[in-house]
Amino acid sequence: MRACISVGKVTDEPLLVCDDVRVVYPPRNRGAKAAHAVDGIDLDVRKGEIVALVGESGCGKTTLARAILGLQAMSSGSIVFDAKPFPTGTADKKLFRRQAQIIFQDPTASLNPRHTVYEIVAEGLRIHGLAVDEHDVVVRALERCGLHPADQYLMKFPHELSGGQRQRVVIAGAMVLEPKLLVADEPVSSLDASVRGEILALLQTLAREQAMAVLVVTHDLGLAWNIADRIAVMYLGRIVEMGATEELLARPKHPYTRALLSVVREHRGMAKQILVGEMPDPTAIPSGCRFRQRCPLVQSGEAENLGIVPRCTSEDPVLLNHKDGVLVACHAAESSITSAKFGG
Amino acid sequence: MTTPVLQVNELQVSYHAHSGVVPAVRGVDLEIAHGETLGLAGESGCGKSTLALALLRLLPPTTKVTGSILFAGKDILTMRPGEVRAIRWAQASIIFQGAQHVLNPVRTIGRQIDEASETHGMNRSGGVAELLEIVGLGARRAKDYPHELSGGQKQRALIAMALACDPMLIIADEPTTALDVMIQAQILQMLEEIKRERGLSMLFITHDLSVLSQIADRVAIMYAGRVIEVGAGRDLLREFKHPYSIALAASFPVIGDTASRRNPRGLVGDPPSPNDLPSGCAFHPRCSVAIEKCRSTDVVLKSVSKSMDRRVACLHFGGQSD
Numbered sequence: 001m002r003a004c005i006s007v008g009k010v011t012d013e014p015l016l017v018c019d020d021v022r023v024v025y026p027p028r029n030r031g032a033k034a035a036h037a038v039d040g041i042d043l044d045v046r047k048g049e050i051v052a053l054v055g056e057s058g059c060g061k062t063t064l065a066r067a068i069l070g071l072q073a074m075s076s077g078s079i080v081f082d083a084k085p086f087p088t089g090t091a092d093k094k095l096f097r098r099q100a101q102i103i104f105q106d107p108t109a110s111l112n113p114r115h116t117v118y119e120i121v122a123e124g125l126r127i128h129g130l131a132v133d134e135h136d137v138v139v140r141a142l143e144r145c146g147l148h149p150a151d152q153y154l155m156k157f158p159h160e161l162s163g164g165q166r167q168r169v170v171i172a173g174a175m176v177l178e179p180k181l182l183v184a185d186e187p188v189s190s191l192d193a194s195v196r197g198e199i200l201a202l203l204q205t206l207a208r209e210q211a212m213a214v215l216v217v218t219h220d221l222g223l224a225w226n227i228a229d230r231i232a233v234m235y236l237g238r239i240v241e242m243g244a245t246e247e248l249l250a251r252p253k254h255p256y257t258r259a260l261l262s263v264v265r266e267h268r269g270m271a272k273q274i275l276v277g278e279m280p281d282p283t284a285i286p287s288g289c290r291f292r293q294r295c296p297l298v299q300s301g302e303a304e305n306l307g308i309v310p311r312c313t314s315e316d317p318v319l320l321n322h323k324d325g326v327l328v329a330c331h332a333a334e335s336s337i338t339s340a341k342f343g344g
Numbered sequence: 345m346t347t348p349v350l351q352v353n354e355l356q357v358s359y360h361a362h363s364g365v366v367p368a369v370r371g372v373d374l375e376i377a378h379g380e381t382l383g384l385a386g387e388s389g390c391g392k393s394t395l396a397l398a399l400l401r402l403l404p405p406t407t408k409v410t411g412s413i414l415f416a417g418k419d420i421l422t423m424r425p426g427e428v429r430a431i432r433w434a435q436a437s438i439i440f441q442g443a444q445h446v447l448n449p450v451r452t453i454g455r456q457i458d459e460a461s462e463t464h465g466m467n468r469s470g471g472v473a474e475l476l477e478i479v480g481l482g483a484r485r486a487k488d489y490p491h492e493l494s495g496g497q498k499q500r501a502l503i504a505m506a507l508a509c510d511p512m513l514i515i516a517d518e519p520t521t522a523l524d525v526m527i528q529a530q531i532l533q534m535l536e537e538i539k540r541e542r543g544l545s546m547l548f549i550t551h552d553l554s555v556l557s558q559i560a561d562r563v564a565i566m567y568a569g570r571v572i573e574v575g576a577g578r579d580l581l582r583e584f585k586h587p588y589s590i591a592l593a594a595s596f597p598v599i600g601d602t603a604s605r606r607n608p609r610g611l612v613g614d615p616p617s618p619n620d621l622p623s624g625c626a627f628h629p630r631c632s633v634a635i636e637k638c639r640s641t642d643v644v645l646k647s648v649s650k651s652m653d654r655r656v657a658c659l660h661f662g663g664q665s666d
Contacts, residue, residue, distance in 0.1 A: 222596065225599045225605060260526065263526055278496060278527065
């Protein structure tokens with residue numbers, strides 16, 4: 001089946017602006033070091049836009065998502081949501097929690113097993129005292145999320161549904177609140193491949209029709225290719241490359257993005273670049289470029305030829321704008337840079 | 345032709361549940377030659393893990409298993425328990441999915457690897473240290489407990505354990521599923537090397553078609569307890585014939601392919617539940633090319649052409665029966 005193709009457009013209005021967001025977890029015991037899980041992130045998401053935050057486990061992508069939703073206190077930095085500073089008052093916070101919704105990887109864990117589909121979807125409406133005609137709103141949300149006729153599902157319990165149907169219920173539960181931002185943390189990675197496409201198509205349609213900003217947290221570059229307008233690649237608490245999906249995936253500039261892309265087997269015609277070792281701990285971020293110990297450019301001697309090794313070892317690269325609009329944090333990529341520092 | 349390492353004929357596995365008999369594997373034929381890797385792909389609930397467990401008789405005793413499983417020519421299903429035990433690990437070992445749940449949290453990695461070889465009566469000359477080196481962990485990791493290892497390292501430890509008794513066949517059930525892409529690539533590369541060096545045969549079970557292009561010589565696709573398409577890896581992955589395989593392959597996006605850009609594809613509906621299988625071809629309710637006959641006719645694997653080792657279970661591919 002062919003999925004629906006977008007109707008609306010990405011606007012230029014930023015809904016969410018993160019400025020130098022940091023989350024530092026204090027040391028667990030004396031002698032241990034603090035973990036810099038999110039280490040200075042600038043990121044914006046526009047209305048109607050789908051941004052994929054891509055990275056391996058432990059890179060801080062989920063921590064960043066939690067910070068954006070106010071579920072994790074920031075250590076420093078600022079977040080602007082809908083042109084207003086991050087809410088602090090009780091009423092503002094409640095409004096924010098309606099406007100920013102999250103869906104998780106495992107729909108089974110997100111659903112109360114003793115609630116019916118109707119109760120699950122209606123719960124948010126009740127909490128926020130929203131629905132005039134609750135039944136009607138629930139039915140419409142379910143049908144919009146592909147569960148029709150909705151009557152068939154209203155009185156079912158989660159265990160009577162398949163994985164894909166459960167995730168649709170979770171999404172319907174978020175959508176009844178008409179959120180401005182939806183954070184989707186690995187929304188399809190626990191689902192079967194054949195079901196995955198349908199759920200992604202649904203997210204894409206909802207983003208366009210509602211002009212909703214969607215931040216998809218994922219390790220899957222294929223998913224990003226499927227639905228994302230922009231991609232931000234994270235490594236060890238930092239965004240190392242960010243740009244429009246087509247541009248970034250066609251011509252990745254950061255050696256980490258290149259390596260990631262080369263091992264995704266769906267991507268043909270690229271020599272495999274399997275990195276050695278694993279991502280370091282966020283309690284021990286290397287000096288200089290945080291990627292240098294695993295960097296293929298350093299290992300192959302290419303960095304040596306470019307004469308940038310001293311900079312790689314001592315200077316932390318910042319995200320710089322390339323002429324095609326992709327932002328890259330790499331000393332080697334700087335040669336093709338035209339404009340000044342991002343946001344500077 | 346030499347005897348295959350593993351030959352499975354007409355394997356049927358059904359579980360006894362309170363709702364009645366649940367057929368999980370419904371007549372599967374498989375063959376793995378020496379040094380060959382067979383990739384078995386399918387979605388959750390298609391019976392692929394049940395099949396893996398049935399191969400070494402690891403299913404609960406109430407499970408009904410019929411057919412034959414010939415391991416180096418001898419039928420595992422008719423062996424005495426002692427004989428099966430002698431084959432387990434020493435000749436065929438399993439790498440399970442979810443390394444974090446498989447390892448004993450209160451024993452060191454070295455102890456657990458040792459245990460595997462001791463239990464199955466093998467004493468390898470190099471021992472644990474050599475095995476840990478082979479899987480790229482380093483001998484000093486023997487003293488570590490599972491919680492001191494990352495997910496990828498635990499998976500490496502499990503592979504070391506599977507190699508402990510020099511088996512002929514390794515059954516790998518989703519060995520890289522929970523891992524990050526980079527770690528997954530590392531593990532696959534290592535498995536590939538180990539397999540080549542030792543002339544191992546492998547049954548590689550996965551839900552991820554894209555992994556198979558890297559590792560499988562032959563590929564079998566399962567749906568609702570049956571193999572619905574089988575053929576040479578490269579040939580099959582280049583061009584699927586069964587409508588289900590085609591749809592499954594399309595749900596894995598090809599980065600750079602404009603057809604899948606902003607157009608995620610999948611299949612309508614969900615995989616069928618084994619206790620409520622559709623009539624005729626189990627795939628017909630989700631199939632885009634199903635015809636009336638598909639509702640009533642049960643299809644078996646048939647050769648598509650004489651030259652190719654490709655067999656498809658679909659009415660649209662008549663071919664010659666075999």
